[in-house]
Amino acid sequence: MSLQNAPLSIVIATRESRLALWQAEHVQSLLRARGHQVELLGMTTKGDQILDRSLSKVGGKGLFVKELEVALEEGRAHIAVHSLKDVPMELPEGFALACVMEREDPRDAFVSPHYPNIDALPQGAVVGTSSLRRQVLLQALRPDLKIEPLRGNLDTRLRKLDEGQYDAIVLAAAGLKRLGLESRIRATFAPAAMLPAAGQGALGIEVRSNRQDLIDALAPLAHQPTWLTVAAERAVSRAMGGSCSMPLAAHGTFTGGVLQLDAAWGDVDAQAPLVRAAASAPVTTLAQAEALGDAIAQRLRAGGARGAEPLN
Template sequence: MSPSQTPTIIIATRESRLALWQAEHVKALLEARGHSVQLLGMTTKGDQILDKSLSKVGGKGLFVKELEVALEEGRAHIAVHSLKDVPMELPEGFALACVMEREDPRDAFVSPHYENLDALPQGAVVGTSSLRRQVLLQALRPDLKIEPLRGNLDTRLRKLDDGQYDAIVLAAAGLKRLGLEARIRATFAPTAMLPAAGQGALGIEVRSDRQDLIDALAPLAHQATWLTVAAERAVSRAMGGSCSMPLAAHGTFTNDVLQLDAAWGDVDGQAPLVRVADNAAVTTLAQAEALGDAIAQRLRAGGARGAEPLI
């Protein structure tokens, strides 16, 4: 179906400033290809529950569910997600139609007073609600005090500026997309702070029977990013992954060879950090996922434990 024949595409989006930026970005790209596009702003449970850790109330899928209901009911046609917020298994009838070119996947160190992690004084308070970041920070600086940090990006920065934390750790991609790159005091090398699966990448979800939308989104896809995040997400899927598990998985692509690194840590500090890496020639999603599965097996062999059911 040509753009002129396609009805208006309605994008379901969270109403945070970053989510709206992402939806507007996709809207502009589709409009440039001749499509008519509108946004449907929504508030999700993940946006509403700010007094509890995501790992205790259902995981990052809380940011996605209401958008999927809008797709199911036909109130919207596509949903734009930060891929690291998308559960590893989509509900029946839904599909990831497009993965776009990745922004910077690294974590950012943000602080009004200290230039990097090493500069923090002993016992400094660092904010993050990511179990992955918590275990990796503990491995780098066991003396730090890691405190929960919830809310959208602007809320987190305000809490930092109000003096509740000495520093916070955020995804560099979100800061860059909102023009807040100046807030980044340092970026963590992936070797030190391995990113989350899908971090920095945008994914577009549709109903799996909407081939017309899948075709319309195809030109927005970035194949190397898609293969890379497919491998990363396969690690998480094989480990039973969600934000309730301190797991990192990050791939880099060079000349059809995908290098995949992963790490698992114990939040209670009772077990050592497990890190594994491997590479393979990858040109298909199946090959990418096979590499991810193999990495997950090696994590388990090294002592990593899969996710436990949420209580």
């Protein structure tokens, strides 16, 4: 066996929510099947602890990954498995995205105990989401709805719905499917109606950038079409200064070597209409994917979308 293929002893840093553990255990099983010794290091992040305020007001989605990165830096763990839509567009110096895995369903799901879809909701119904992207897209579909904040892990959000705090909530279909909760999905939104977030449904694995042995070990888990697609999506957000404080959607579909990329930007105060942009191009490299994303961001700005500075 070559040194490059030698088994490694790997510790995965993970949040302790049920979905995060599923994701980490999924990667653990794939790596163990390739002969590596793999253990989990469960951690609670600030994003998990602060539940009374929206992420856009307390530091953004990076709150879900910072403690995991500290564990990598200190050597207590070697890799971190993330929902890619929670990963900031710029990684800290010394860290790298070593692998993007094949995407699960990227769409948003409509979840309600009483109503089959968004059109069936009564006038003024209460819909839960803390995503500014979902808020502006829901407002565009149904301006009459009352959008209320919804924080917590997947089980907590479903419990709040079942307690009657909301008429419906909107969640990522991927998380529900991964946890065997697909039966809770009453309807999935067509991307044309509710454009997904950059990276939604995809898992990314982060490492210290100097760990070439880990990068090599993770290479067989990568799915290149997904990686190219989410690179383009994330490039839109990066070029717009995107974080969870920005109501921005970006979603690509990869067919026959051609990447179709769609994006939308909205005004949370509903003072301006949605700005949409779309383009397609042949893509075979990450640089080409990111160039397409940059071009889409320019079109959004030209259409009136306002960029933002990332949160510190």
